[in-house]
Amino acid sequence: MxxxxxxxxxxxxxxxxxxxxxxxxxxxxxxxxxxxxxxxxxxxxxxxxxxxxxxxxxxxxxxxxxxxxxxxxxxxxxxxxxxxxxxxxxxxxxxxxxxxxxxxxxxxxxxxxxxxxxxxxxxxxxxxxxxxxxxxxxxxxxxxxxxxxxxxxxxxxxxxxxxxxxxxxxxxxxxxxxxxxxxxxxxxxxxxxxxxxxxxxxxxxxxxxxxxxxxxxxxxxxxxxxxxxxxxxxxxxxxxxxxxxxxxxxxxxxxxxxxRLGKYHRTLCEKCGHTEQTEKIVSAGVCVNCGSNKVVTGVLDRINDIADYAAPIHPAHRAPYYYQVPLEFISGLGKKGMGKLLDLFGTEMNVLHRANAADLRQAVGDRIADGILSARSGTAIIQSGGGGVYGKVINKVDK
Structure with a gap:
């Protein structure tokens, strides 16, 4: 295989x-x-x-x-x-x-x-x-x-x-x-x-x-x-x-x-523009900020409404799910930096899965390398998206 x-x-x-x-x-x-x-x-x-x-x-x-x-x-x-x-x-x-x-x-x-x-x-x-x-x-x-x-x-x-x-x-x-x-x-x-x-x-x-x-x-x-x-x-x-x-x-x-990076993860109020960023459960169809019913119900809130279980029950065959932050979400990584990464590592799959920390730092510097590594490890700080607007990866030094 x-x-x-x-x-x-x-x-x-x-x-x-x-x-x-x-x-x-x-x-x-x-x-x-x-x-x-x-x-x-x-x-x-x-x-x-x-x-x-x-x-x-x-x-x-x-x-x-x-x-x-x-x-x-x-x-x-x-x-x-x-x-x-x-x-x-x-x-x-x-x-x-x-x-x-x-x-x-x-x-x-x-x-x-x-x-x-x-x-x-x-x-x-x-x-x-x-x-x-x-x-x-x-x-x-x-x-x-x-x-x-x-x-x-x-x-x-x-x-x-x-x-x-x-x-x-x-x-x-x-x-x-x-x-x-x-x-x-x-x-x-x-x-x-x-x-x-x-x-x-x-x-x-x-x-x-x-x-x-x-x-x-x-x-x-x-x-x-x-x-x-x-x-x-x-x-x-x-x-x-x-x-x-x-x-x-x-x-x-x-x-x-x-x-949370998905553009429909949380409910967005079309009236006041509020997208919930906490773990608070949002009632389907109602804005928690202004009470309006002009909302786009997010995936998390829809699943909370219809779920059978409060926590997931994974079947034995379920493959592991790895959070993968695409390079386009990395703060400060522009075309020039992307070019350096591709010149050194060949493809984005190599950058995301195979490049080591020292080589990443040499290619694009500590700040961008830390963003890639935190995204890879699942420790990145993320602002949730909703209502058609993608979430954001927030660089720790910019927080």
């Missing part, structure tokens, strides 16, 4: 020819640039491109195949420059009869299968060329379709207050899905504002593997969260087996933001 760093939720901003796929994102977020950046700067082993159902994105993928930069893998998926595994996915929006929308990731093994899904879903989706479009159906119906295409099925950012299962659709998955379709889920994605300790306070999630992905809308955001898989080969089939913990394949670790 070998270990593979994987970020399976990366959006395409635009095509090579400049046509928008996801608005608003960066035009630099093309399939080619995603592969180059993920391989050479981020140091990823596997990426999931989740706008591959767009015929325009499929054209760009075919162009990379024609150039010989992509090669189809036995077992599904593609290899970029014989180094980076690329999985083809799509993010689809569903709507429940009782209200609430959710996003779900589907992954298929190759371009031909994705094109068939694209052709089929075009009867439900108004603009199949664009990202994360509404399929005008409930999640149960989408899962039935996905199963017929033998897709991996991963509910996305499951707690966020916009377009997620627990965030806005229901207090329990079983309220949305049949028991049969609950078993068809390959894994669930936690989202930036949650971690395993929060998710394992809900009993029905105990059977599912947790994924941590970036949901990147720009190149810099790739690998701000990622999952470590143990597989024999990094391809579609084995990644799917790892999600389902089959044949010895499994998720070894989740690397994610401290949830």
């Amino acid at each position: 070998k270990y593979c760093f994987a970020d399976l939720h990366i959006h395409v901003g635009a095509t090579e020819g400049g046509k928008w796929i996801k608005i608003p994102t960066s035009r630099r977020l093309t399939v080619r640039n995603i592969c180059e950046h993920s391989l050479w700067q981020k140091g990823m082993d596997v990426v999931g491109i989740v706008d591959a159902m767009s015929p325009l994105v499929l054209e760009d993928l075919n162009s990379l195949l024609a150039e010989g930069l992509l090669q189809e893998l036995p077992g599904g998926g593609y290899q970029y420059k014989q180094s980076l595994t690329v999985l083809l996915g799509t993010e689809i929006e569903t709507i429940e009869p009782q209200g609430g929308m959710a996003h779900t990731l589907l992954f298929l093994p190759d371009i031909a299968a994705m094109r068939r899904l694209s052709n089929y879903m075009s009867q439900f989706i108004k603009n199949i060329n664009l990202s994360a479009q509404n399929a005008h159906m409930p999640l149960n119906q989408l899962i039935d379709i996905a199963v017929s295409f033998e897709a991996m099925i991963v509910p996305a950012h499951i707690f966020t207050p916009y377009k997620s299962m627990y965030g806005v659709c229901a207090r329990r998955i079983r309220a949305l899905l049949t028991e049969k379709n609950m078993r068809k889920l390959s894994a669930v994605e936690l989202g930036l504002s949650a971690d395993s300790d929060l998710a394992d306070r809900i009993g029905e999630l105990s059977s599912y593997t947790f994924l941590t992905n970036s949901d990147a809308h720009s190149l810099d955001k790739i690998a701000r969260e990622y999952t470590l898989f143990s597989v024999e080969q990094a391809n579609f089939q084995e990644i799917h087996q790892a999600m389902r913990r089959q044949r010895g394949r499994e998720v070894i670790a989740n690397y994610g933001l401290n949830p």
